[in-house]
Amino acid sequence: MLIVQKYGGTSVANIERIKAVAERVVKTVREGNQVVVVVSAMAGETDKLIELAHQVSPSPGEREMDLLLSSGERITCALTAMAIQAQGEKAVALTGRQVGIITDKVHTKAKIEKVSADRAKKALEEGFVVVVAGFQGITEDTEEVTTLGRGGSDLTAVAIASALGADLCEIYTDVEGVFTTDPNIVPEARKLDKISYEEMLELASSGAKVLQTRSVEFAMKYNVPLVVRSSFNDKPGTFVIKEDKDMENVLVSGVAYDKNQVKITILAVPDRPGIAALLFKSIADANIVVDMIVQNVSSDGKATDISFTVPRTDYQKAVKITEDIARELGARGVTVDENIAKVSIVGVGMKTHSGVAAKMFETLAREGINIMMISTSEIKVSCVVDVKYTELAVRVLHDAFELDK
Ligand code: ADP
Ligand code: ASP
Ligand code: MG
DSSP: OEEEEEEOGGGGSSHHHHHHHHHHHHHHHHTTOEEEEEEOOSTTHHHHHHHHHHHHOSSOOHHHHHHHHHHHHHHHHHHHHHHHHHTTOOEEEEOTTTTTEEEOSOTTSOOEEEEOOHHHHHHHHTTOEEEEETTEEEETTTOOEEEOOTTTHHHHHHHHHHHHTOSEEEEEESSSSOBSSOTTTOTTOOBOSEEEHHHHHHHHHTTOTTSOHHHHHHHHHTTOOEEEEESSSOOOOEEEEOOOGGGGGOSOOEEEEEOOEEEEEEEEEEOSTTHHHHHHHHHHHTTOOOOOEEEOOOSSSSEEEEEEEEEGGGHHHHHHHHHHHHHHHTOSEEEEEOSEEEEEEEOGGGGTOOSHHHHHHHHHHHTTOOOOEEEEETTEEEEEEEGGGHHHHHHHHHHHTTTTO
16 A cells, blocks of 8 residues: 555654654555655744744745745754664655645745656665655745644645545654544543544634645545554544534534634724625735625614634734724724634534534523624534634533533
């Protein structure tokens, strides 16, 4: 079999862990498999590099930021290849550029456009383990180094698995798989044996960082067989697969939370066609992804408030754009709320069952948790609440939908 194994930050946190990774890789090779390894930076390393950048500049250039951040993965990539060599197998370490990951030009959150995997293919045929630095790519014409957004090594792994037609993409992390909610917050959370791509996608985009959202999107689109497992033991993990019949019987399969959003409100803008279009086009042009949007009906038919959420990392940029537009339109002003969190419940069973949203609202109300914004999809309900209630909300929802059973 051809297997892609991705190891996250805690799995390569120190030399001892890197040697343990090499052992698992070597064992997989000796069982008769071809292996591509994708590694993250050592745990905490990316945060440390971001911190260093902010020590030298209040607003570091994004191009240089990418060059800086890509170095974390290069270190673990080289060390992992050396550790595999030391255990007696052939290994070659490749950067994102060397392995042929071509991206668009959007620094710090680039999208993969294609993977030219010829070099990896050839190395595998020659009996090498290919060790790839995750989270990074290169633009096609100008050859600028880019990174793929936080958690982006998951995407590197899935994209390479797809390009090579791998039989399996294994995501090794510090938990035993995908749980009904973050097991570090709710100890009663239950590990799932399998989950559909759709549910995993909603959980990921709702903040469950066990898999990066775009990696799930990519896996779903190209049918990459995916499993999430622990690098600390040999338990089977969670398979992410196409939806099957018995999944529909489960009303809610997971609860997620996201503290990485900020709410922006533009006050008293004219209530006429084109206003929302103008505002959100300007924000989109700055490559900022808006998540939730609420527009109130104006009581007098003249002015209305629009609230929306954006990722914390982009919010200063978004506020500036919104303030410019507010001035242009003669709006009353712009307010920002940084102390929010989004709590979501996800399940394909919602397609065929009613009353799920009502039960969520009731459960939050019983705890005195006020809901500031609501959004829904076919298989998800999200509520924005005060950040101080995040853990409480996750716990009571997990309990109300009996996810520990
Ligand atoms: P890695 O460094 O291996 O990429 P991450 O920290 O990105 O690991 O993702 C693993 C973490 O995801 C877990 O430690 C856990 O706290 C968190 N997490 C959030 N939601 C879930 C969930 N539903 N199931 C499992 N883990 C989750
Ligand atoms: N090192 C990067 C991060 O911390 C990418 C990754 O770990 O997947 O976001
Ligand atoms: Mg991760």
